[in-house]
Amino acid sequence: MLLIRHSIGSRLFYQTDEYDIHPKKDKWVISIKIPEEDAKEIIKFKEELNLFDVEENQKTWYYSSDANVEFSKEKYQMTIIADHKTIYPV
Amino acid sequence: MIQRFPASSRYSVKNDWLKSNLSFSFGEYYDEENIQFGPLRVFNDDTVQAGKGFGIHPHREAEIVSIVLHGQLKHEDSLGNSGILQFGNVQRMTAGTGLLHSEMNPSLEEEASFLQLWFKPTKKQLPPSYEDISYNTDSMRNKLLPIVSSTPTKGASKIHSDVTLYLSTLDAGKQIFYQQEQGRKMYVFVIDGELILNDDVVVGKRDSARITELNELTLKSTNETFFLLIDLGGA
Numbered sequence: 001m002l003l004i005r006h007s008i009g010s011r012l013f014y015q016t017d018e019y020d021i022h023p024k025k026d027k028w029v030i031s032i033k034i035p036e037e038d039a040k041e042i043i044k045f046k047e048e049l050n051l052f053d054v055e056e057n058q059k060t061w062y063y064s065s066d067a068n069v070e071f072s073k074e075k076y077q078m079t080i081i082a083d084h085k086t087i088y089p090v
Numbered sequence: 091m092i093q094r095f096p097a098s099s100r101y102s103v104k105n106d107w108l109k110s111n112l113s114f115s116f117g118e119y120y121d122e123e124n125i126q127f128g129p130l131r132v133f134n135d136d137t138v139q140a141g142k143g144f145g146i147h148p149h150r151e152a153e154i155v156s157i158v159l160h161g162q163l164k165h166e167d168s169l170g171n172s173g174i175l176q177f178g179n180v181q182r183m184t185a186g187t188g189l190l191h192s193e194m195n196p197s198l199e200e201e202a203s204f205l206q207l208w209f210k211p212t213k214k215q216l217p218p219s220y221e222d223i224s225y226n227t228d229s230m231r232n233k234l235l236p237i238v239s240s241t242p243t244k245g246a247s248k249i250h251s252d253v254t255l256y257l258s259t260l261d262a263g264k265q266i267f268y269q270q271e272q273g274r275k276m277y278v279f280v281i282d283g284e285l286i287l288n289d290d291v292v293v294g295k296r297d298s299a300r301i302t303e304l305n306e307l308t309l310k311s312t313n314e315t316f317f318l319l320i321d322l323g324g325a
Contacts, residue, residue: 009116
């Protein structure tokens with residue numbers, strides 16, 4: 001499960017099981033199928049997003065320090081290029 | 091202008107371990123007209139039940155100040171810092187590029203209450219850091235005691251945001267005067283007691299005031315009053 005939250009106060013923007021994360025050089029490309037309305041709200045706060053890949057015993061925290069967040073209206077796909085990753089136990 | 095916010099105007103969250111009163115948008119509470127006041131973005135008045143607390147979680151790009159009012163708070167973070175804070179202690183955490191921490195009430199009997207404030211940092215991508223300080227609770231009687239400041243101040247924790255936080259306890263009927271540079275803002279939060287601001291605005295227990303376009307403020311207590319004053323940059 002992937003959670004997209006506001007980094008200030010942790011407001012939940014979006015939660016999904018339809019996502020893909022793959023490494024690219026020293027970054028991570030996170031792709032999400034998402035309705036346009038949700039995408040708009042996320043883009044509004046693109047400088048302040050935290051992403052959490054939630055697994056049974058751990059969470060992986062990603063963020064993009066340069067707000068690298070794009071949305072394709074045609075494909076309903078959001079792409080976030082994260083340059084930070086931290087794994088921690090839950 | 092002095093804008094008073096009664097305690098009852100805050101958004102309240104309660105679950106089996108936490109009671110929190112939120113002065114600004116936070117978590118499930120979102121009001122786009124109430125996002126911040128200058129660099130102040132979060133002001134939570136938290137009470138944590140015995141043995142409970144905020145488990146390990148991350149932060150980034152925020153200057154976080156916790157002021158313990160009652161009970162104990164056990165801090166641990168991914169930088170290797172740990173400690174137990176109580177009344178008379180203040181912690182400042184620079185989240186910067188990111189850190190993990192937990193804040194737990196280590197007591198099995200007593201609840202803990204503290205103020206949690208987040209400020210916008212003056213610079214992004216700062217290295218994360220942590221500091222806690224002790225202050226002499228007697229030294230804030232009828233005086234403004236700086237506890238956290240962006241400018242080097244003896245006894246105060248250094249913060250990477252354009253703010254200075256003062257604590258004070260005024261005896262009944264005492265008055266204190268504060269002056270700041272033009273264009274800045276002030277935020278007053280009454281922890282206990284009652285203040286009259288500029289002989290006009292009454293601010294009671296857990297009320298707050300957001301002050302703009304004034305650079306002088308008189309704070310008079312009607313009874314013994316413990317309060318927080320924040321001097322903030324105008325942005």
